[in-house]
Amino acid sequence: MKPAVPSLYPASAHEWDRWILDRRPLRADLDPWRPYDFRLEHECSASGETVPVATIFLTNRECPWRCLMCDLWRNTLEKEVPAGAIPAQIDHALARLAPARQIKLYNSGSFFDPHAVPPGDHSVIAGKLSAFERLIVESHPALIGDRCLPFRDSLGGRLEVAMGLETAHSEILLRLNKRMTLPQFSAAAEWLRKHEIDLRVFVLVQPPFMKEAESLDWAERSLDFAFNCGATAVSLIPTRSGNGAMEQLAASGDFSPPRLKTLEAAAAYGLSLRRGRVFTDLWDLKQVRSCWECRERRVSRLREMNLNQTIPPRISCLVCGE
Numbered sequence: 001m002k003p004a005v006p007s008l009y010p011a012s013a014h015e016w017d018r019w020i021l022d023r024r025p026l027r028a029d030l031d032p033w034r035p036y037d038f039r040l041e042h043e044c045s046a047s048g049e050t051v052p053v054a055t056i057f058l059t060n061r062e063c064p065w066r067c068l069m070c071d072l073w074r075n076t077l078e079k080e081v082p083a084g085a086i087p088a089q090i091d092h093a094l095a096r097l098a099p100a101r102q103i104k105l106y107n108s109g110s111f112f113d114p115h116a117v118p119p120g121d122h123s124v125i126a127g128k129l130s131a132f133e134r135l136i137v138e139s140h141p142a143l144i145g146d147r148c149l150p151f152r153d154s155l156g157g158r159l160e161v162a163m164g165l166e167t168a169h170s171e172i173l174l175r176l177n178k179r180m181t182l183p184q185f186s187a188a189a190e191w192l193r194k195h196e197i198d199l200r201v202f203v204l205v206q207p208p209f210m211k212e213a214e215s216l217d218w219a220e221r222s223l224d225f226a227f228n229c230g231a232t233a234v235s236l237i238p239t240r241s242g243n244g245a246m247e248q249l250a251a252s253g254d255f256s257p258p259r260l261k262t263l264e265a266a267a268a269y270g271l272s273l274r275r276g277r278v279f280t281d282l283w284d285l286k287q288v289r290s291c292w293e294c295r296e297r298r299v300s301r302l303r304e305m306n307l308n309q310t311i312p313p314r315i316s317c318l319v320c321g322e
């Protein structure tokens with residue numbers, strides 16, 4: 001992909017935070033006592049059962065990292081939430097959701113960041129979730145360690161931590177400004193495995209600076225890397241713009257959203273490995289490029305892959321010829 005105009009992303013890592021922050025649009029105006037979203041979905045469990053899973057998107061203080069592709073900060077606060085606010089958010093969502101067996105508490109950052117989720121609330125949170133067989137939270141690898149153990153021990157069910165690998169392409173990972181290396185990711189994964197905490201991994205499909213022609217290959221290598229780290233599940237995330245910085249990279253030819261066929265092929269590869277579950281994030285496909293004629297059929301195929309963990313027959317289309 002030849003840049004339309006020279007890349008504007010600074011060469012020096014010292015300038016990345018500022019460059020990314022300077023491009024931010026406004027954040028949402030949120031109530032610290034309410035989750036900013038919640039939903040019930042069905043997911044294939046590790047044992048192959050389809051189980052109802054509640055997902056609560058917690059409102060809390062924004063993550064301290066400044067990843068180039070991240071737009072999650074838009075639904076965060078600049079200040080820490082008061083003690084009791086996160087348990088109140090959980091109550092609010094659970095009172096409105098149908099019963100579920102598993103629960104995801106996604107906080108647009110790291111659950112184990114003490115400025116995001118007050119550690120004083122951990123035991124109250126664990127008490128509220130005691131009936132769930134599994135709790136899935138997110139964390140940056142740098143925050144994985146002994147601080148996770150009291151929370152793990154206070155849960156009724158199993159703890160699973162979702163970590164963003166983003167990509168196994170080490171140079172691009174560096175430029176994403178996640179301030180994490182592949183060995184650091186592996187070490188955090190190993191720590192989780194040793195402490196009987198399951199690992200879910202987020203992989204970006206076609207992150208910025210990646211040539212479109214190489215994006216499937218790198219999604220496959222990232223799946224391999226995640227499973228080598230012991231992941232029980234990998235979620236493929238189509239990279240999107242929406243945080244100001246990514247729009248600028250798109251204008252200079254350093255980023256374009258992936259094609260639906262790339263997502264399909266990456267998911268099929270991951271499933272063919274039979275090393276763990278593979279999900280494609282279908283929450284926001286607006287920017288994913290595809291043919292108008294077969295788009296719905298391909299999204300349905302991905303939904304089927306997610307739910308059944310099988311690879312349905314390929315879709316043919318006379319319009320795009322794929």
Ligand code: SF4
Nearest residue numbers: 063065067070108109
């Ligand atoms: S660590 Fe995660 S939440 Fe934090 S900025 Fe990076 S991608 Fe966003």
Ligand SMILES: [Zn+2]
Nearest residue numbers: 291294317320
């Ligand atoms: Zn088509």
